[in-house]
Amino acid sequence: MIPRPRLVRHLSGSCELTPGSVVSGPTEAADAVRVALPGLDLRPGDSGDIDVRLDPDLGPEAYRLVTGSRGVEITAGGRAGAFHAAQTLHQLLPDASFRAPAGPGHGRGWSVPGVRVEDEPVFGWRGLHLDVARHFFPKRELLRLVDLMAAHKLNRLHLHLVDDQGWRVESRAYPLLHEVASHRPRTAVHQRGEPELYDEVPHGGHYTLDDLAEIAAYARAREVVVVPEIDVPGHASAVLAAYPELGATGERYDVLDRWGISPAILSPLPPTVEFLTTIFDELIGALGPTPFVHIGGDEVVLDHWTASAEIDAYRASLGLESMPALQAWFLRRLADALAERGARAVVWDEAFVSGELRPDTVVMPWRGMGVGRRAAAAGHDVVATPVFPLYFDYAESTSPEEPAAIGDTITVADVAAFVPAPAEWTDEERSRVLGAQAQLWTERIADARTLDYRIWPRACALAEVTWGGRAGPDFADRLQAHLGRLDALGVEYRPPAGPRPWQRRRPYRAGAVRVADVMDRLESMTHDAESTRPSV
Template sequence: MVDLIPGPRLVRPAPGSFAFTPGGLVSGPAELTGAVRRALAVLDLAGAAGGAETASGAAITVERDEHLAAEAYAVTVTPEAVRIVAGDAAGALYAGQTLRQLLPAAAFRSAAVPGTAWTAPCVHIEDAPRFSWRGAHLDVSRHFLPKREVLRMIDLLAVHKLNRLHLHLADDQGWRVESRAYPLLHEIGSHRARTTTAHFHGEQRFDGTPHGGYHTLADLAEIGAYARARGVTVVPEIDVPGHASAILAAYPHLGADPAASHEVLDRWGISPAILSPLPGTVEFLAAVFAEIVQALGEVPYFHIGGDECVLDDWASSAEITAYRESLGLDTPAELHARFLRELADVLAGLGCRAVVWDEAFVSGELRADTIVMPWRGMGVGRRAAAAGHDIVATPVFPLYFDYAEAASPEEPVAIGDTVTVADVAAFEPVPPSWTPQEAGRVLGAQFQLWTERIPDGRTLDYRAWPRGCALAQITWSGQAAGFAAALPAHLSRLDAYGVEYRPVEGPRPWQRGGTGDRRHRPGAVPVAEVMRRLEEMTHEADSTRPSLG
């Protein structure tokens, strides 16, 4: 039992095995049996007739135990039957996913392969997650990823007992969701005329090819329902007030200079485009947020960004300066903090907790219930936790998967070097030097897939896995012990699933960067140097920000 990812808390092997019969029966409460059947869909299992709580001869019986925590479960496999006990539907789903891993790798195919012996070894497993937030961030703005890729990512998160999909829906390079209240957002903001093919500052090369796309509100409703059925919570992100080129291309009057013209950005990097902080902008965003929340159905968390804001246009605007002074605020940074707090208040009225990147914490006081994602390092994360904010660990190193897995010319182009599977597996979301109070503020961790250099689903697979497997291990099991030994067998499951992951030994011949625009440039900025500079920046900003009071 060494090849389960993530590894369970307790595993007691027993002699013998149980043979499943495709089409066999699962009995128990409908909401629990449905979750198990989804995980074991390849076996085409049926629920107990008439919704009976138990059924004689059932291959799998599922029971609820109210004493078990959310997402917790126990599985007992004997030669006669399989018994699952779960605290909720998510726990039943994860029990099913564990059973799936006990079966041959063919259990990860979309249909049963003839000749497969559907047997599982006898065992007793007790399991529960270390962290409540175990996630992935997917950027669909820089390169649009259609609904099929989002649904597939949800399936793969569920396989790995990951339960958050942070969906980055808006940035300078594209607005990716329909708005009926403000339709120019998707009619104008969802596409750009071309995309840069340059990889370093100063280069000017473009592909000359239009790029775009957006998810309709009906798509969003489907994504939300699909995710909930698989234990995944969708966390939408509309990144404001910076990263606003796509919004301002559609509605330029929302900018700091209403007379300025804007285009959806065709290159990467930080843009000076920024929304005005005036009340009209808050009203605009409130309407858009409400559309997204209504479409998704259940949105306990909503990300509003707050990062990489160039405030020069606010400082030079007489109207914005007068507004800031009328509020009794001394600096544009204080106005930035107030703007984000107003949006968090709007979200609270919609039943959502606001989530921000760490610059929003550094720039000023937030609502006490706002969650902070410290992408610039766990140093700023500790300061946010000490100030009473829950945090989700998201540091560039080792959780930005747009960095290359090796500093090699064989790698496809990446933003920099290097984040390995071993780096991810060695990451500790709660550093041992933190106090118990600070440690208690860590909700979990997630990996980030920024898509400047992820143009399609095949590249997405390559970047996400198996590093995502390591993230699943540390957020569920809490340690890397056993991960390396389990990975080879788990990769055979991903092979059966059709995941085009990066092999541990290096890219396959067709995954290499080659000699064209997709080639990796050895000598790209090392991630360690990036982290050093980011840590310096957060300390500099922290020394000048207003007191938290």
């Protein structure tokens, strides 16, 4: 099983599940089981082949699963626990059970071996981040990704909806965002160190608010929380292509067609705060109850703020001593607005080192666990997101057969070896780790097939370490067996032996970044930023 349950004990006896098998128990919990096992076409009833009970003494995601001659018994702490129990039950069935209901093997019963499973996750945040700004992925791909996440008990889908290269969500209050900022005329296709080369093919797309509502509801039914990200105040080229008056200079930008950091930055003045709170209202109105909203705060170039007399005067009027202090104030103001709407702000780690945050702001330390530890020590909850080993846009090998990637090399074994709450941290610091999340930045991920290749099976290792706290010693063997389930689900994962012929897209080039160089650079950046951190 992946992820590995806390306790598995084999029992004598077995039972059989067939299409039309009955699920009994509290409505929400029984519904969770039916959603988790769509291929069985389970029916509700008073006395079932699968009996679901709730136990308030268990955690909300905890469960006990007992199968044998008496059928299937699930005891869960809540709907989420029942859903996870059903996913574990599914992994007791043959690989063919993961095929669509009309596929081979369906229409007959499945034998369930006798087991007792007792299980509960170590971490509540078990996430995948998908950058839909650099390359847009339509709704159908997000719904499929939710299904695959749920099958692995991953439960946070972080959508990077905004960047220099595109704005990806409808706004009825600011329609130029989806009419103008959601597409670009071409896309850079050259590697680092090569001459500039563009494909000259327009790229774009956006989700309507109804799309977001559908995605969020679909995810909630599968115990996945959608975390939207509106990245501010930097990475603002697309926004300023639509509404240049929201920028620090008032100049119009084009939606960026290349990669890298742009000087485009939103103004921190009140009209921008009003704009963003309106966007938050639209997002939360579509998504429904939203516990987290990511507001970015990364890679901000403050030059245009410094050069603006109006912004400098505004900074002085607030009693702030520096532009980094103004950035910190701006992010706190947005976090306050989100708190008023029932959501916690999430930021990348630059926002932590640039100044004081709201105490309840969640920090994602992408530049390494060192800055994550400092954030935890300062009292912030942390979701581990370090480049190594959780940037899945990096290649899995330096082989010339490997498709082009931003950097090298992060393997399945690297992910499996990761510990989200390191033993050398204090108990208080470890208690601040909500979990971990893998990132998929899509500069080199232009389509769903490449996305599959980058995510799987590395996300299987992510599921293992975020559910259990660390990978089990037999993970590699269990993963080999698990690949049959991915085959049945139609996942175009990277085979352990390397890419298949049709997966060898553009060759790996020497211009890609070495992971060791990135980690050295990020460590120096975080120490430099910490030493110059302003007081607010």
